[in-house]
Amino acid sequence: MKLATEVDIELNNGKKIPALGLGTVASDDPKDVKDQVITAVKAGYRHIDTAWFYGTEKYIGEALKELFDEGVVKRDDLFITTKVWPSFYHSPEKSLDQSLSDLGLDYVDLFLQHWPVCLHGDENGLPKAPKDANGNLEYDDDPVTGTKFIDVYHTLEDILDNTSKVKAIGVSNYSIPKLRELLPKVKKHIPVVNQIEYHPHLPQQDLVDFCEKNKIVVSCYSPVGSGGAPVLKIPLVKELAKKYDVTENEIANAYNILNNRVTLPRSSNLERIKTIIRLPPLTKEELDELYQVGVNDPHRYICDPWGYGLGFKWWTGDTLSKEFD
Numbered sequence: 001m002k003l004a005t006e007v008d009i010e011l012n013n014g015k016k017i018p019a020l021g022l023g024t025v026a027s028d029d030p031k032d033v034k035d036q037v038i039t040a041v042k043a044g045y046r047h048i049d050t051a052w053f054y055g056t057e058k059y060i061g062e063a064l065k066e067l068f069d070e071g072v073v074k075r076d077d078l079f080i081t082t083k084v085w086p087s088f089y090h091s092p093e094k095s096l097d098q099s100l101s102d103l104g105l106d107y108v109d110l111f112l113q114h115w116p117v118c119l120h121g122d123e124n125g126l127p128k129a130p131k132d133a134n135g136n137l138e139y140d141d142d143p144v145t146g147t148k149f150i151d152v153y154h155t156l157e158d159i160l161d162n163t164s165k166v167k168a169i170g171v172s173n174y175s176i177p178k179l180r181e182l183l184p185k186v187k188k189h190i191p192v193v194n195q196i197e198y199h200p201h202l203p204q205q206d207l208v209d210f211c212e213k214n215k216i217v218v219s220c221y222s223p224v225g226s227g228g229a230p231v232l233k234i235p236l237v238k239e240l241a242k243k244y245d246v247t248e249n250e251i252a253n254a255y256n257i258l259n260n261r262v263t264l265p266r267s268s269n270l271e272r273i274k275t276i277i278r279l280p281p282l283t284k285e286e287l288d289e290l291y292q293v294g295v296n297d298p299h300r301y302i303c304d305p306w307g308y309g310l311g312f313k314w315w316t317g318d319t320l321s322k323e324f325d
Helices: 030-042 057-070 092-101 146-160 176-185 205-213 233-242 248-257 270-275 285-294
Strands: 006-008 016-018 048-050 079-084 108-113 169-172 193-198 217-221 262-264
Touching: 016 248, 030 048, 030 057, 030 262, 057 092, 057 193, 079 092, 092 108, 092 146, 092 217, 108 193, 146 169, 146 176, 176 205, 193 205, 193 262, 205 262, 233 248, 248 285
Parallel strands: 048 079, 079 108, 108 169, 169 193, 193 217, 217 262
Antiparallel strands: 006 016
């Protein structure tokens, strides 16, 4: 059986991104991420997805140093992604420099705008989730009508053009409305990636098609549906895992990879990290059946308040976005 760790997807800048990446949001203690990264790389993963917001980059840096010192991999063997958080929107390069320092690297392969909103953070991006006196998120630009998020992307373009700190830039949590606002204003570099929540419970073919039309690769976080891994409990996922003699996690990853999307599983279980690298050859009919699960019962699991107003479907609590048909 082919391995998911052997699949690359071509980006619109001619570079390639490994289709299987390790997500590094801490499940519990951020220090545990060090062992997760070491385990993943030794198992064949070559893509590490992180962000300043996660608070785990220091421990990823320790893992990378150990891997480099032991000769397990060289820097050029890895594809490393980080992101600038909305409260750091005013200083993306400062955020990047902090990430590079923590990671112990001279550059990242991909630098993403984490969300297309601007939160009221200080010069160090703190607090990460600023609140006003009423407990509501404090923005420096209206999340629905504001356009400062486009200026943030332009700054990422400048960093790409004028430094050697990043090899590519992209976006995360961009809906179709936000992409429609951004793309006509791009100065030179179309985003290579849009990272979003994606799994069989969350049908977003319209967004995928829009990204494909604009040569933007879709990268999928929460491929098993976040806490409690509800995707792994879908009867069809269990049935396919039995048919192909693989784990339910591998079916969830194959659902994305075989559709030419990047998948970013995360786990605090080191044994699971090592063993979810096979790529079962699901048929087109089986992939379509998995998509239909979400059509029949759509559910988004990550509904953070900084996503309100962006125009995503099925975003619980979002009263700012316009109604969808």
